[in-house]
Amino acid sequence: MAAPKRIGQILKERGLLTEQEINLSIEQQKITGDLLGETFIKLGFVSAPEMAKALSEQAGMPYLNLHEYTISEDALKLVPKDVAERVGFMPIDLKEGRLTIGLVNPSNVLAVDTATRLTKKPPETYVIDSDAFYDLIDRAYYFLENPIQLRLKNSVDKIKASENITADSISDMARLIIMDGIRRNATDIHITPEKQTVHVFYRIDGVLQHGFCFPKAARSGVISKIKIMSELDIAEQRLPQDGSFSFPFLNKSYDMRVATIPTIYGENLALRILGNAGPLLRLSSLGFNDTDTLKMQAIFKKPYGIILITGPTGSGKTTTLYAALRDINLLEKNVLTVEDPVEYRLSLVKQTEVNPKAGYDFALAGRNFMRQDPDVILLGEIRDEETARIAIRASITGHLVLTTLHTNDAITAIPRLLDFGIDSFMLSSSLLAISSQRLVRKICPFCKTEYKLPDDIKLRLELSGVAGHIDTAHRGAGCAACNLTGYSGRTAIGEIMVIDDEIRDHISSSASLKTIKELAVGNGMRFLMEDGMNKVKDGITSIDEVLRVVG
Numbered sequence: 001m002a003a004p005k006r007i008g009q010i011l012k013e014r015g016l017l018t019e020q021e022i023n024l025s026i027e028q029q030k031i032t033g034d035l036l037g038e039t040f041i042k043l044g045f046v047s048a049p050e051m052a053k054a055l056s057e058q059a060g061m062p063y064l065n066l067h068e069y070t071i072s073e074d075a076l077k078l079v080p081k082d083v084a085e086r087v088g089f090m091p092i093d094l095k096e097g098r099l100t101i102g103l104v105n106p107s108n109v110l111a112v113d114t115a116t117r118l119t120k121k122p123p124e125t126y127v128i129d130s131d132a133f134y135d136l137i138d139r140a141y142y143f144l145e146n147p148i149q150l151r152l153k154n155s156v157d158k159i160k161a162s163e164n165i166t167a168d169s170i171s172d173m174a175r176l177i178i179m180d181g182i183r184r185n186a187t188d189i190h191i192t193p194e195k196q197t198v199h200v201f202y203r204i205d206g207v208l209q210h211g212f213c214f215p216k217a218a219r220s221g222v223i224s225k226i227k228i229m230s231e232l233d234i235a236e237q238r239l240p241q242d243g244s245f246s247f248p249f250l251n252k253s254y255d256m257r258v259a260t261i262p263t264i265y266g267e268n269l270a271l272r273i274l275g276n277a278g279p280l281l282r283l284s285s286l287g288f289n290d291t292d293t294l295k296m297q298a299i300f301k302k303p304y305g306i307i308l309i310t311g312p313t314g315s316g317k318t319t320t321l322y323a324a325l326r327d328i329n330l331l332e333k334n335v336l337t338v339e340d341p342v343e344y345r346l347s348l349v350k351q352t353e354v355n356p357k358a359g360y361d362f363a364l365a366g367r368n369f370m371r372q373d374p375d376v377i378l379l380g381e382i383r384d385e386e387t388a389r390i391a392i393r394a395s396i397t398g399h400l401v402l403t404t405l406h407t408n409d410a411i412t413a414i415p416r417l418l419d420f421g422i423d424s425f426m427l428s429s430s431l432l433a434i435s436s437q438r439l440v441r442k443i444c445p446f447c448k449t450e451y452k453l454p455d456d457i458k459l460r461l462e463l464s465g466v467a468g469h470i471d472t473a474h475r476g477a478g479c480a481a482c483n484l485t486g487y488s489g490r491t492a493i494g495e496i497m498v499i500d501d502e503i504r505d506h507i508s509s510s511a512s513l514k515t516i517k518e519l520a521v522g523n524g525m526r527f528l529m530e531d532g533m534n535k536v537k538d539g540i541t542s543i544d545e546v547l548r549v550v551g
């Protein structure tokens with residue numbers, strides 16, 4: 001990494017690092033011997049993409065998020081892996097005989113020379129982050145040399161042809177299903193038996209995609225294999241079970257959560273891949289609009305009170321909470337969390353994980369956190385009355401409490417908490433803000449096109465309460481860079497209700513939700529649909545995406 005001392009200054013100037021954090025990193029670096037730049041990343045003060053963006057600006061070379069890009073096989077085939085690794089660059093694309101390469105260090109002249117020598121043309125260069133580089137270089141070459149889809153097809157053919165299915169072919173199939181999920185950056189894998197075959201689906205960027213299907217003869221073998229890996233009872237097929245296991249793959253370990261359910265065609269299995277979470281973000285890079293971002297930054301700086309993040313599963317609530325923690329000065333504030341499960345490891349935060357078998361749940365954690373001299377408490381989720389009461393009590397006794405709730409919009413969090421038996425006066429005096437959010441896929445920048453909206457979509461927008469003043473929108477046509485989906489990466493859309501004195505009075509006196517909503521709108525609150533439509537107008541996402549997640 002170039003000039004570590006200077007990068008610290010650059011990051012400080014950009015407001016990404018404080019003097020205190022630099023000093024602590026220097027202390028730690030004396031013990032570990034790591035580079036200072038690496039230490040900033042290891043301590044979580046700066047993320048690898050943030051570091052890369054700072055380097056990119058300094059060098060005047062554009063930044064490319066490799067996680068949102070499908071690496072071209074032609075480019076990989078041209079550059080041997082050991083060359084790419086030794087010289088320190090990632091072959092990304094090959095167009096008209098010219099390579100596109102990604103550099104962790106923008107002043108890597110050797111990489112430019114190597115690419116020029118290989119193609120006789122100077123390469124197009126991008127800055128990429130070190131996490132993406134180390135994560136993807138192994139993966140990209142592994143999948144190039146081991147084409148998973150071909151191996152899956154062979155595996156299916158073998159099972160189809162043989163009368164006695166061997167334990168090896170079953171084992172192979174189970175591993176390939178999981179590896180294909182990792183390759184596709186899926187968050188979930190579903191193994192779904194039907195009448196004649198078994199279908200495998202992958203959830204990618206929030207949307208299910210059909211992977212492939214295999215013969216029913218292999219169903220119980222594959223399901224049993226994964227149940228054994230998860231330490232579940234394979235004899236029990238009539239009741240739901242859940243378990244977990246760790247899947248080592250290319251120097252990384254992926255935590256898997258497994259849940260079964262008996263369907264009429266046999267056991268259905270849902271597998272969540274936890275190691276596939278994206279990089280750590282900041283409140284300013286989640287995708288919220290500027291006004292809402294400023295509101296959130298101000299609220300997370302409050303010394304006490306409760307902040308609720310709402311939204312369905314997979315709406316990015318945890319990412320928002322982690323981003324908020326990164327905006328808190330962890331060198332001056334004691335932060336404790338209880339999560340289910342811990343999805344990112346943060347330095348200097350006391351993270352704990354619920355353990356139902358041992359009896360460690362949100363409520364028990366919350367009660368005991370009070371004896372740990374806390375400033376900020378993160379309770380993963382309010383699911384019951386007791387946790388709700390503990391959260392409120394902690395927030396009115398001088399602590400900042402961050403938590404999530406499953407509601408469809410911000411405002412319904414109020415009746416939900418009242419349903420948990422929380423007194424309306426207590427609620428009104430502790431609540432700072434409620435936000436609600438969804439994740440939408442971003443249109444692929446490489447194949448984005450504008451089109452005229454058809455009448456039926458215009459009608460749907462009118463029915464959803466959005467004034468029909470949009471005539472055109474954008475969508476992705478599908479290209480190699482986005483794997484023909486038309487999308488790459490995701491961003492948040494959100495709404496945030498800040499509780500001011502007037503709204504506080506109305507919550508306390510049990511005013512109707514309608515009244516509270518009107519007050520919030522008067523204060524400038526914008527709803528999810530509106531925020532989504534603004535992102536459509538800006539060409540960030542498509543109408544289909546907004547309608548898919550908000551309706």
Ligand SMILES: [Zn+2]
Nearest residue numbers: 444447479482
């Ligand atoms: Zn595309």
